[in-house]
Amino acid sequence: MLPGNRSCQGCGLSLAYRYLLKALRGNTILTIPASCLTVLHGLYPTTSVAIPCLNCTFPSTAASASGLVAGLNALNRTDITVVAVAGDGGTYDIGIQALSGAAERETDFIFVCYDNEAYMNTGTQRSSATPMGALTTTTPILTKQQKKKDMLKIMDAHDLPYLASASSAFPLDLYNKFVRAKRIKGTRYIQISAPCPPGWIYPPKDTVKIGRLSVETGIVVLFEIEDGKFRFTGRSKTLAEKGSRLPIINYLERQGRFRKMSIEQLTQLQKWVDLRWNEYLRRAA
Numbered sequence: 001m002l003p004g005n006r007s008c009q010g011c012g013l014s015l016a017y018r019y020l021l022k023a024l025r026g027n028t029i030l031t032i033p034a035s036c037l038t039v040l041h042g043l044y045p046t047t048s049v050a051i052p053c054l055n056c057t058f059p060s061t062a063a064s065a066s067g068l069v070a071g072l073n074a075l076n077r078t079d080i081t082v083v084a085v086a087g088d089g090g091t092y093d094i095g096i097q098a099l100s101g102a103a104e105r106e107t108d109f110i111f112v113c114y115d116n117e118a119y120m121n122t123g124t125q126r127s128s129a130t131p132m133g134a135l136t137t138t139t140p141i142l143t144k145q146q147k148k149k150d151m152l153k154i155m156d157a158h159d160l161p162y163l164a165s166a167s168s169a170f171p172l173d174l175y176n177k178f179v180r181a182k183r184i185k186g187t188r189y190i191q192i193s194a195p196c197p198p199g200w201i202y203p204p205k206d207t208v209k210i211g212r213l214s215v216e217t218g219i220v221v222l223f224e225i226e227d228g229k230f231r232f233t234g235r236s237k238t239l240a241e242k243g244s245r246l247p248i249i250n251y252l253e254r255q256g257r258f259r260k261m262s263i264e265q266l267t268q269l270q271k272w273v274d275l276r277w278n279e280y281l282r283r284a285a
């Protein structure tokens, strides 16, 4: 990644992207759909990324990756890693069909979902990754009433050789996951929680603080699953060993998007976070 890009100040995606490209060092081809990431890359003829990148249509990220892999195989260029990077809208919603198909065909590529929990590029519309209780421009009065879709669980059901959950606030953990994923063959799925100051409504200087709190509260859990074996990683591993998670209110109260959340929603969300945490503890045991 070159110095300078067109993301907003304090963008969690831009941090995560820098780390993951550093970890992927070597022959890599990217494919990315319409999203904040296309904006981050810049307008032709300028670009902030010094490696080849295909700009594909919104639903076709994993399909375009499948095409790239087939082409490279035909050329006998198995030394090149194909990496698809899409937002939560491009993964959980419009991209899920192509992604599931590519995973079932065991396509040899890494799919990265950076999760900023809404359609940010077009002005913060709700996605199925938006958490319950969040204000978006399409849930402007009552907040989002439904739970966040558990995409990690859906991808885990594909029995992938490697799946991981990371955060832009924990660079080394994120970096190590990409180094590990690069060495494995088949479909690898890595989901990165990427805080977004304008969409989540907090000052740009707090991006790392918000990201850390998401992990401290268990809203985001750092883990990896390799050939079916679940492991907590980094800070989540320590939290699992010490049993000292913070209540989610510590994370929610710092973000304007949750200012209209009801007490019932808060209770429901805390319950969901606790249930999922206990599920992970059982898997790790």
Ligand SMILES: Cc1ncc(C[n+]2csc(CCOP(=O)(O)OP(=O)(O)O)c2C)c(N)n1
Residues within 6 Å of the ligand: 034, 035, 036, 037, 058, 059, 086, 087, 088, 089, 090, 091, 116, 118, 119, 120, 121, 122, 127
């Ligand atoms: C088929 C199609 N529908 C809608 C759009 C408009 N569009 C471009 S980017 C975007 C939002 C993408 O959201 P997400 O995937 O979460 O990435 P983010 O913008 O949050 O980084 C939308 C709706 C499009 N480009 N193509």
Ligand code: SF4
Residues within 6 Å of the ligand: 006, 007, 008, 009, 010, 011, 012, 013, 014, 036, 116, 120, 121, 195, 196, 197, 198, 199
């Ligand atoms: S809207 Fe959010 S995700 Fe998009 S560039 Fe700005 S900070 Fe990054």
Ligand SMILES: [Mg+2]
Residues within 6 Å of the ligand: 087, 088, 089, 115, 116, 117, 118, 119, 120
């Ligand atoms: Mg998004």
